[in-house]
Amino acid sequence: MKRIGVFVCHCGSNIANTVHCEKVAQVAKDFPGVVLSTDYKYMCSEPGQVMIQEAIREHNLDGYVVAACSPRMHEPTFRKCAARAGMNPYMVEQVNIREQCSWVHANKEKGTEKSIDLLRMGVAKVVKNEPLYSTTIPVTKRSLVIGGGIAGIQAALDIANAGYPVTLLDREHTIGGRMAQVDKTFPTLDCSACILTPKMVEAAQHPNIELMTYAEVEAVDGFVGNFDVTIRKKARYVDFDQCTGCGACTEKCPKKVPSEFEMELGMRKAIYTPFPQAVPNKPIIDAKHCRYLLDGKCGICKKVCPTGAVDYEQKDELIVERFGAIVVATGFEQFDISAYEEYGAGKIPDVITGLHLERLMNASGPTAGKIKRPSDGKVPEKIVFVKCVGSRDEAKGRPYCSKACCMYVAKHATLLKEKMPNSKSYIFYMDVRTPGKNYEEFYARTQNEYDAQYIRGRVSKIFQVGDKLIVRGEDSLLGRPVEIEADLVVLAAGMDPRGDAKDLARTLGISYDQHGWFTEAHPKLQPVETHTAGIYLAGACQGPKDIPDSVAQASAAAVKAAGLLSKPELTSEAMTALCDEAICSGCGLCQSICPYKSIEIKSINERYHGQMRQRRVSNVNQGLCQGCGACTVACPSGAMNLKGFTNDQILAEVDALCQR
């Protein structure tokens, strides 16, 4: 039998007022295993702890129970106290006779009785405690950032500046993300390219950053500190080592296709760079449209390339690299407006989205910054904005607010007035939300100085009459219908998660909400962590965000990642699951229930009736297990147990509580 000590705390008068502490200590002397039981005014105080440490040595204790406040408060204190006396810190149990007895039961007899019950439970448990140890795992000091929008760029720069190598991966040909498409940015109206391009270049030239564009994450194995990531480097058909970016190929390529970057308002070639400031600034061939790759005809780019960089034979390449931490920054997609048939969305060419307008306003956009409507190139005078399209609309499955639209619509109205003083913007809105620094002021200026007319109410229908767009809606403040004859309609389309966000989440083993936004580990206290240790979130992939929020979150994620990489090794939880291989049947039920993917089924060789045989058993990765215990209940063989909360320990507690 183990030698157990019991220490009952008075907590000044907090416990002693309504619990007979001496009596509790006295009764505990008879509990099995108890060799010493005593009470004291303040167990957590320095003299109290010294007393415990002396008792440990003097009575040669194997473990002890302290009856005091909540273990959620002082468990670490009493564990450390044990360690200082040379006792394994997990040989300590704390029972809660303050929050659960003295403070809630005014009846001193009843409180005392319950305290005794709880203490009996603690003693019954601690005799079954075993010393526990945390394990250590090495950390690969490199980070992967998935997605090279402003959030990904910022995270990569911060991690790189902290001194760790970063691979910045984007599936597109260039980094920059949505911000590269935006013309000017609220609330200061500085040009997006002017503040973004230097960051893109800095990322590309940073000695600690490796840029890996036109690449996708295919598989992720391993765990915190050591993720093995399989990356597909898609064929570009241009050898970047040879290419100088002269542009001769793009000029001569005969194939024109609508440009995704220009929201199909302009054209690009089949061999192209998406926009002039793209990083890397070298062209790739779009295999879906290249005449040579489709049917072997053409081959012009190869002929005109002065360095022989064009390589039609290039193939996708799969590589596996190891990273200690991963930051996910895959951003958002603009809501597909064609769901709003009543607005003629997707059918009437002059009903466009916010991003279309960004491109029309941009000096290097398809119209060189002149606002011309898509249908006939006419300069619009009356422009109607409709807000909350694909946001705050249960019927369209988008109950959430997209956060940036209120402000970008105000920005659009301001910029349009600046560009075209004779124009007039009408803005249909449900609410105007401006919770950011200088946002409300910006909105006020849009109304007062830039003459934008805000109309509260929903638009019911938009249709074409001649070359005008009739916008029918309701002014809910005046309570009457309104009709505006507009030249151009801009739908402030909300933010959607990336179409394939869920696939990426499954690959990474992180969770997502009902819409597909990645879920943070805790909505308030762990907003950039995920449930998978070592994987962090930055930017709009976690939920709609504007640039300042995306950047702030990116820096936060970078600190988390750098903090992880700065550790020489990781110390894992001590109270983790452990499989008893002798009785495990290898059924794998534990594997499917584990929320942290910590369990693998492995093969072992064993001697069975004098012969060697192979058997499959479960194996818990001690570095990943968070100690929830779900697997222990799923296991039909009783092979899986949770250290510190073993079946035996809990059953002993139950027995003790029932034995009175």
Place this chain on the structure above:
Amino acid sequence: MSAVDNPKQPAKEWEPNIVGFACNWCTYAGADLAGLSRMQYPPNVKLVRVPCSGRTNPQFVLRAFQKGADAVLVAGCHPGDCHYATGNYFTRRRYLLMQRMLEFMGIDPRRFQARWISGSEAPKFRDVVTQMTEEIKALGPNRKLREEI
């Protein structure tokens, strides 16, 4: 025989003994908050701290009834709020099955309850404990499954 003659049976009102499994992150914290707020409730429910409600093996529940518990409470975070993301979904499923099985064995379903009590819901903790104690008092001692002591 009067109570006075029988020293083994003191003239004390019968009190139900209820074993509660409380997850460390929500319900145990809610109970702590009830304490900090000095809320008063009956002392009949005694909490076994488990990391997550999903750690509560049905075996523990059966054992409690066998050893003489009059009722069992399993309490954890609200669905969706489990510290380990999904633990309490399994608790919820298991609990429903378990309750039906116990009912089949003759145990009144009120003797086995699952509750979602967050770390801030101290009043809810107090109410659940108070209500359950009253219910079980009305039901009387549990005799089913019980090992002869």
